[in-house]
Amino acid sequence: MNYAYYPGCSLESTSPDFHLSTKALIEFLQMDIEEIPDWTCCGASAIHPDNKLLSLALPSLTLDSANKIKKDIMVQCPACYAHLREAQHALKLEDEMTEGIHEVLNKKVDPSLNIKHFSEILVHEYGMDKLEEKRVKSLEGLKVASYYGCVIVRPKKVMAYDDPENPQLMDQLITMTGATAIDWPFKTKCCGAGNSISRTEVVLDLTYEILRMAKQNGAEAISVLCPLCHINLDLRQKAIEKRYKTKFNLPIFYYTQLLGLSFGLDPKKLALDRLFVSPFPLLRNKGLL
């Protein structure tokens, strides 16, 4: 295992809970993963509708940073993950676009490194058996809907993460904690993503459907792996409730926080106090704190 961590801009600012709980897991599991020192923004979804070449050149800069320290890349944010992979894909094609990227960067970038999502590394490389050995507390009795969102599973040929309609990786991790990963149909339904700022009402419409479907299927909490899904479901949950005159009160965890809980890590270290929908009443109720 020779990975360098690319947190991305969201984890550094609006999603410190994801960042901190990831770091807590890395430390606890004694994984040899350090942050890429000079990473830059992947361009997110703001660049590609305007300038495709730039949208591929920006993430290539980070591939270059990882090459410099001779490490593969570990990512948490699905959007960063997608953009890094798309850039890698474009660099591998060795066509006109590849030449364009090299020209714009003024250097050649070797695309042969691996880019993995942290959940993939946990399941496929660290191994479920070893994770289970580390578990000290079962989250038995907690019903969790794992919500993947769009970007991590689509486009399938670029992401190659899991089944785009019914992914299982996060469900496997949730099950490992002892909690129940419920079966539900909206695992990869879009939350409205980047419309959060520009067209908030669209996001409220879409997330309302997601929360409602989770609750209807018996979920007591939702587990996510995307900082933007988290903002849309957690930070905006009050606004969704107000718009639709309803109450959900569904805590939205990052999957890393649930794993950390089952490893007996300090809730403060997992930044559970930074969630907008407080998870503490539920956790106390279930005897998990």
Place this chain on the structure above:
Amino acid sequence: MQVNINKDVNLLEFGEDLKQIAETDVKKCYQCGKCTAGCPLNYLMDISPSQVIRFCQLGMKEKVLNSRSIWYCIFCDTCSTRCPQGVDIKGVMDGLRRIARSEKIKPKADVRALEKSFASSIYSFGRVYEPGVVAGFNLLSGKLLHDVILFPLLLIKRKICLIPHFVRSSEVRKVFKRARKKERSI
């Protein structure tokens, strides 16, 4: 829906343009409507995703470029993933936006303000400075008080970084300039 096909439209040319820009062949579509059925934004669109593809097949460039739909697409890729014919509908939407932009057609939704604000944040700092992005969006879009109420909440939860990080920013700026120059010359 009644559609009048303009006799002057050059079916082949538009299809070929799209093939170049979106790297997909709209002619393969047989109108099953699966893309429309799964589209989370279809409820706000004036023409559905499968109709957009049909109009592209018919070479009705003006119709699609002036639609609201191409600006409402959120690139979730549900359509392209489910298409039984392998048509990249999302790619077509993205490509149509770029064509609309190059032909100076005004976007039908507030997408540019956020994109511009976002891009200038990356350009300035190398990483995104989120308070700046929101402030920039509010200024550009004229919605001055948008999401201002969230600011104290984010502060309390320490979910906002008040000071921007400068990382490789001069290199990033050069990349921006070169890419913009090259894109213009294509």
